[in-house]
Amino acid sequence: MRAELEKIVGAAAVDERQVRDLWPLGIMEERAGVAPPKVLVARPTGRDQVAAILRWAGTNGVAVTPMGGGSGVCGALAPAAGEVVLDMSAFDRVFEIDETNLVCRCEAGVNGYALEQQLNEKGLTLGHYPSSLPGTTVGGLISTRSSGQESSRYGSIEDMVLGLAVVLPDGTFAAPRPGPRSAAGPALHQLFAGAEGGLGVVLGAVLRVHRVPEATVGRGYAFADLPSGLECMRVVMQSGLRPLVMRLYDAEDTVFNGYDLGDGECLLVVATSGPRDVAEAEAATVKKVAGEARELGEGPWQRWQKHRFDLSAERLKAFLEPAGAYLDTIELAAPWSVLSELHARVKSAIALGGLALCHFSHAYEQGCCAYFSFAGSGDTEADARAKYVRAWEGAMSAALELGATITHHHGVGQARSRWVADEMGGWMRVWEAVRQGLDPQRVMNPRAVGGSR
Numbered sequence: 001m002r003a004e005l006e007k008i009v010g011a012a013a014v015d016e017r018q019v020r021d022l023w024p025l026g027i028m029e030e031r032a033g034v035a036p037p038k039v040l041v042a043r044p045t046g047r048d049q050v051a052a053i054l055r056w057a058g059t060n061g062v063a064v065t066p067m068g069g070g071s072g073v074c075g076a077l078a079p080a081a082g083e084v085v086l087d088m089s090a091f092d093r094v095f096e097i098d099e100t101n102l103v104c105r106c107e108a109g110v111n112g113y114a115l116e117q118q119l120n121e122k123g124l125t126l127g128h129y130p131s132s133l134p135g136t137t138v139g140g141l142i143s144t145r146s147s148g149q150e151s152s153r154y155g156s157i158e159d160m161v162l163g164l165a166v167v168l169p170d171g172t173f174a175a176p177r178p179g180p181r182s183a184a185g186p187a188l189h190q191l192f193a194g195a196e197g198g199l200g201v202v203l204g205a206v207l208r209v210h211r212v213p214e215a216t217v218g219r220g221y222a223f224a225d226l227p228s229g230l231e232c233m234r235v236v237m238q239s240g241l242r243p244l245v246m247r248l249y250d251a252e253d254t255v256f257n258g259y260d261l262g263d264g265e266c267l268l269v270v271a272t273s274g275p276r277d278v279a280e281a282e283a284a285t286v287k288k289v290a291g292e293a294r295e296l297g298e299g300p301w302q303r304w305q306k307h308r309f310d311l312s313a314e315r316l317k318a319f320l321e322p323a324g325a326y327l328d329t330i331e332l333a334a335p336w337s338v339l340s341e342l343h344a345r346v347k348s349a350i351a352l353g354g355l356a357l358c359h360f361s362h363a364y365e366q367g368c369c370a371y372f373s374f375a376g377s378g379d380t381e382a383d384a385r386a387k388y389v390r391a392w393e394g395a396m397s398a399a400l401e402l403g404a405t406i407t408h409h410h411g412v413g414q415a416r417s418r419w420v421a422d423e424m425g426g427w428m429r430v431w432e433a434v435r436q437g438l439d440p441q442r443v444m445n446p447r448a449v450g451g452s453r
């Protein structure tokens with residue numbers, strides 16, 4: 001098998017190693033003695049090499065999983081023995097930053113943070129800031145349907161993708177279509193936003209970019225309780241404002257973030273941006289909507305900015321190092337009218353181990369994402385795993401019963417494969433049919449969107 005791959009990409013571009021993403025249960029399993037297998041990793045350098053690998057894999061019944069930065073947290077990138085990984089890091093070119101039409105064309109292996117820096121040098125931004133941005137690639141950001149800290153203003157990755165270049169499992173190529181929008185049939189490239197490498201290989205993207213706003217005005221507010229903070233967020237979004245950042249921390253998360261507010265008070269950090277007078281006028285409107293909430297000045301905004309990328313892969317791994325420790329995050333989304341109940345039910349489900357936090361960000365006129373973090377430890381690895389699994393089961397059941405989505409932006413992978421059909425219902429048939437149609441030999445990632453472990 002190695003010789004065949006070497007024939008396609010050259011000997012120097014093939015190696016054998018353990019590959020897996022940052023799914024906490026995967027890390028816990030390895031800690032408990034179940035090491036990921038070594039697999040062959042090929043690093044293709046052009047479209048023809050990708051196509052040749054997929055054709056070879058189809059003929060030989062080998063599964064292939066594309067790899068970006070490996071920062072996924074759902075176990076979508078976790079190849080089994082005998083499978084092959086496509087390392088996309090050689091696809092690292094930014095072809096064009098078009099300052100007139102506000103479009104950027106780049107390859108899938110481009111690092112998310114590096115791209116943002118290149119755009120910033122020209123006074124532009126993609127506006128896509130997942131907390132993990134430095135460890136991501138454009139292809140991974142697209143394939144997980146990711147969402148960033150500024151999504152309330154700029155949208156999530158699917159709103160930024162104007163076109164995609166992909167290699168399909170049979171080796172054929174589909175190029176980006178003309179934009180900025182087309183009614184020539186459905187926007188089929190959007191099928192790849194969230195496909196987790198299950199439909200083909202994303203080679204490159206045409207992305208919508210924005211001018212960096214002239215001014216940003218950030219403030220913190222202390223709300224007496226969670227419902228009043230959520231109500232403020234709802235009214236802000238429904239008044240037509242699009243804050244750059246808007247995050248509400250529940251009482252426990254407020255304390256965890258180092259804020260010594262009043263008993264049970266919840267911190268809201270909100271920033272408006274645009275031309276200076278607009279940013280200031282919007283900030284004044286937010287203040288009016290916040291009503292009786294205590295204004296905390298610029299401090300919370302400045303502090304949030306300083307720490308916005310603190311939750312790194314290294315910190316996640318360090319936390320999970322001690323035997324019996326567990327930690328994970330679950331990001332759900334629901335209509336405004338459901339969020340308080342969702343919060344209460346999920347918090348009680350994940351609180352088994354001690355730490356249970358929630359903040360609300362990624363706001364829409366229709367609802368918001370509720371982002372839960374939980375951690376604890378077990379006396380044994382089996383005990384830790386049992387608590388961890390119970391927390392997930394409780395959170396997923398609450399989400400499904402309340403009509404919330406089981407994932408706002410991390411995706412499915414192995415973490416949610418048990419529940420994804422419950423949410424998708426009849427759409428699972430569409431997904432399976434698309435997959436079967438494009439990939440009858442099942443070359444692409446077996447652990448994508450509902451794939452089995």
Ligand SMILES: Cc1cc2nc3c(=O)[nH]c(=O)nc-3n(C[C@H](O)[C@H](O)[C@H](O)COP(=O)(O)OP(=O)(O)OC[C@H]3O[C@@H](n4cnc5c(N)ncnc54)[C@H](O)[C@@H]3O)c2cc1C
Pocket residue numbers: 021022065066067068069070071072073076077088108109129130131132133135136137138139140141142143144145146147148149195196197198200201202203311312313316409410445448
């Ligand atoms: C500390 C931390 C914070 C995080 N914060 C956020 C956040 O704020 N928002 C958010 O949305 N996510 C967040 N994530 C999750 C993760 O960073 C995202 O899912 C990210 O989009 C993954 O990108 P990646 O390049 O690392 O992809 P990988 O992990 O390498 O791959 C993810 C999936 O995409 C597929 N894939 C990768 N490249 C391609 C390609 N070229 N073609 C086809 N399929 C491909 C893989 O096969 C896999 O199924 C966080 C993760 C960590 C560890």
